[in-house]
Amino acid sequence: MTAALIGFGIVLVLVLIRMPIVFAMGFVGTLGFAYERGGSIFDERGMKAAMSMVGRQITDTAQDYGLSVVPLFILMGLFVNKGGMAKELYAVSNAFLGHMRGGIAMATVAACGGFSAICGSSLATAATMSKVAMPEMRRYGYHDSLSTASIAAGGTLGILIPPSVILVIYGLLTETSIGKLFMAGIIPGILGIFFYLLAVRWTVWRKPESGPAGEKHGWGERISALKSVWAVLLLFFLVIGGLYGAFDFAPLNLTFSPTEAAGMGAMGAFLIALSRGGLTISSTFEVLKETALTAASLFAVLIGAQIFSNFINLAGLPEALIAMVTAYEVSPFVVILMILGIYIILGCVFESLSMLLLTVPIFFPLVTSLGYDPIWFGIVVVVVTEISLITPPVGLNVFILRGVVGNVSTGTIFRGVTPFWIADIFRLALIVLVPIVVLYLPNQMGAMGH
Amino acid sequence: MKALVDLGRTLQRAPVYLACVALFTLMVMTFCDVILRSVFNAPIEAATELTRILMAIMVFSVLPVVSGHGSHISVDLTDPWFDYMRLHNVRDGLVSLACGVMLWWPIQRVWILAERARDYGDVTEYLGIPTFYIGWFIAASTAVTALVLILTGILYFVAPKLLENRT
Numbered sequence: 001m002t003a004a005l006i007g008f009g010i011v012l013v014l015v016l017i018r019m020p021i022v023f024a025m026g027f028v029g030t031l032g033f034a035y036e037r038g039g040s041i042f043d044e045r046g047m048k049a050a051m052s053m054v055g056r057q058i059t060d061t062a063q064d065y066g067l068s069v070v071p072l073f074i075l076m077g078l079f080v081n082k083g084g085m086a087k088e089l090y091a092v093s094n095a096f097l098g099h100m101r102g103g104i105a106m107a108t109v110a111a112c113g114g115f116s117a118i119c120g121s122s123l124a125t126a127a128t129m130s131k132v133a134m135p136e137m138r139r140y141g142y143h144d145s146l147s148t149a150s151i152a153a154g155g156t157l158g159i160l161i162p163p164s165v166i167l168v169i170y171g172l173l174t175e176t177s178i179g180k181l182f183m184a185g186i187i188p189g190i191l192g193i194f195f196y197l198l199a200v201r202w203t204v205w206r207k208p209e210s211g212p213a214g215e216k217h218g219w220g221e222r223i224s225a226l227k228s229v230w231a232v233l234l235l236f237f238l239v240i241g242g243l244y245g246a247f248d249f250a251p252l253n254l255t256f257s258p259t260e261a262a263g264m265g266a267m268g269a270f271l272i273a274l275s276r277g278g279l280t281i282s283s284t285f286e287v288l289k290e291t292a293l294t295a296a297s298l299f300a301v302l303i304g305a306q307i308f309s310n311f312i313n314l315a316g317l318p319e320a321l322i323a324m325v326t327a328y329e330v331s332p333f334v335v336i337l338m339i340l341g342i343y344i345i346l347g348c349v350f351e352s353l354s355m356l357l358l359t360v361p362i363f364f365p366l367v368t369s370l371g372y373d374p375i376w377f378g379i380v381v382v383v384v385t386e387i388s389l390i391t392p393p394v395g396l397n398v399f400i401l402r403g404v405v406g407n408v409s410t411g412t413i414f415r416g417v418t419p420f421w422i423a424d425i426f427r428l429a430l431i432v433l434v435p436i437v438v439l440y441l442p443n444q445m446g447a448m449g450h
Numbered sequence: 451m452k453a454l455v456d457l458g459r460t461l462q463r464a465p466v467y468l469a470c471v472a473l474f475t476l477m478v479m480t481f482c483d484v485i486l487r488s489v490f491n492a493p494i495e496a497a498t499e500l501t502r503i504l505m506a507i508m509v510f511s512v513l514p515v516v517s518g519h520g521s522h523i524s525v526d527l528t529d530p531w532f533d534y535m536r537l538h539n540v541r542d543g544l545v546s547l548a549c550g551v552m553l554w555w556p557i558q559r560v561w562i563l564a565e566r567a568r569d570y571g572d573v574t575e576y577l578g579i580p581t582f583y584i585g586w587f588i589a590a591s592t593a594v595t596a597l598v599l600i601l602t603g604i605l606y607f608v609a610p611k612l613l614e615n616r617t
Contacts, residue, residue, distance in 0.1 A: 015524070016525065016527060016528050017541055017545065018524050018525065018528065018532075018542070018545060019524065019545045019548070019549065020522030020523065020524045020545075021522070021523050021524060021525070022523070023522075023545075023548075023552065026556075027552055030555075051555055051556070051558075051559045054556050055559030055560050055562070055563050056563070058560055058588065059563060059585060059588055062509050062510060062588060063503070063505060063506050063584065064502075064505070065498055065501055065502055067505065068476065068501050071473055071505075072477060075473065075477060254484075254488045256484070259501065260480060260483070260484050262480075263476070263477055263479075263481050263483075264481060264484055266477045266480075266481075267477055267478065267480070267481035270477065285470055288470035288473050289466055289469070289470055292466070292469035292470060292509075292512050293515065293516055293521065295473075295509065296469075296508070296510075296512045296513050296515075296516050297521060297523050298523070299509045300509075300513065300516070300522060300523075301522075349527055350525065351525060353523060354523065
């Protein structure tokens with residue numbers, strides 16, 4: 001227990017002097033493992049056991065079949081982007097919502113939600129949507145605080161609405177079904193869109209001049225806008241439906257494993273982008289290159305986290321925490337509240353993936369031993385992570401926005417984000433208090449014979 | 451020094467191309483596997499093992515490139531302070547050297563595992579590909595990664611200007 005806490009402290013220090021997370025966690029995890037096995041970090045037998053664990057972890061992780069979803073889903077998001085679908089999604093939501101007061105910001109939120117359904121990263125969603133939505137909102141005289149905030153907040157949906165890279169990493173770290181995690185993200189994601197729409201309404205109710213109404217679009221325009229996004233919708237239903245088992249009937253008998261769903265999604269996105277003339281050989285190469293580099297850094301970090309997690313488990317930190325909770329007779333719900341508090345505090349300073357990698361190995365065994373559902377906890381963690389993306393001082397999505405948009409201060413964006421942040425806290429409370437919101441879809445999926 | 455950096459930039463193209471080909475193959479193969487299985491009831495039996503191999507190729511061929519670009523996932527919380535103290539090059543140099551050196555042990559271990567697989571004659575299930583090739587590849591590319599990290603670390607001390615705009 002003491003060794004684990006010291007190890008955790010050293011990782012924090014190393015990470016803060018900007019050592020890449022993979023090396024910080026791998027280094028401490030290896031030495032800690034050797035210490036636990038041999039009684040000292042210089043013990044030869046302990047070191048041998050540790051190196052053997054590290055060697056296996058490196059070779060096995062790189063060849064883990066389940067991990068192939070990571071590059072394939074990243075690939076899908078990037079190809080979709082090349083097909084110009086962000087713009088079309090935005091046009092559709094604008095046609096339906098733009099005429100209301102604050103409507104263009106509402107359309108932005110809705111389009112972010114739609115884009116999240118094909119992209120698994122919050123940062124990518126925010127970066128893409130800001131290029132599309134920001135000029136439009138400026139044209140209609142929207143205040144920068146509202147327009148940037150709606151993109152920063154809307155972008156966070158990227159990691160909740162499937163596919164989601166963060167959910168995949170959670171699933172792999174905890175050996176939880178990725179398919180079920182994806183299903184579980186859908187309803188909280190839709191709730192997220194709904195709550196953000198309310199946040200926009202609240203902002204324009206307080207300050208009507210911050211978000212004037214746009215033009216009204218007739219039904220003809222709406223239908224024709226809708227026609228342009230059919231491909232995206234189809235792709236989403238193919239991928240998610242296949243995972244859910246919706247096509248599992250004769251003669252099709254089509255059910256996807258997460259890897260297959262990701263492969264179909266990537267290929268589908270590739271074909272759509274190709275058919276729209278959005279791809280050349282060199283841009284295809286760029287997409288593949290970006291995917292490979294991103295995936296490699298994710299894999300590296302995962303190897304480090306697993307090495308560290310092996311040490312934490314060997315040192316008995318989870319058991320010690322469970323014993324502590326039992327000894328003090330803390331009610332499970334209070335434990336959850338404490339964990340959420342820790343996440344919100346960590347979220348103020350840590351970037352989402354680092355936070356997940358550092359905390360899940362410690363909290364997950366505790367939470368599941370208290371009888372909570374692993375799928376539910378995954379969604380809770382992701383929602384808290386989403387909140388961290390827009391929490392000052394290190395809300396990463398806010399920084400992305402400032403980077404892409406320019407001439408807006410971080411302060412302005414954070415001020416605009418406040419109602420969205422409060423909406424997020426309400427959503428978190430709802431998910432924690434009413435777990436069925438999360439678990440309904442994955443439970444249905446179980447009933448369909450998975 | 452500059453020649454070394456330029457050489458690195460040229461050399462990185464080959465592994466990047468290799469990773470791109472592996473990734474594209476993985477995508478097309480997964481797609482074909484699903485179609486063949488559902489429509490013709492004839493799945494690609496070797497798909498799983500090929501997926502594993504292609505993933506290892508993709509990840510480990512670009513690992514040295516990721517390290518050379520300095521694009522490993524890290525926390526930049528204390529950057530303003532280090533910048534202010536003008537210590538960022540010293541810090542990055544030391545961290546990079548340390549990371550490179552600490553890879554020495556895992557490289558050895560992965561190599562030993564690969565050699566053991568060679569002794570046992572381990573092969574993949576359907577295609578009978580000897581698994582030690584993958585182990586060799588992983589060990590070799592980790593070694594290149596270590597080398598890149600150490601060289602980058604040295605450059606931080608002797609010629610930090612050359613490390614700007616690395617991607």
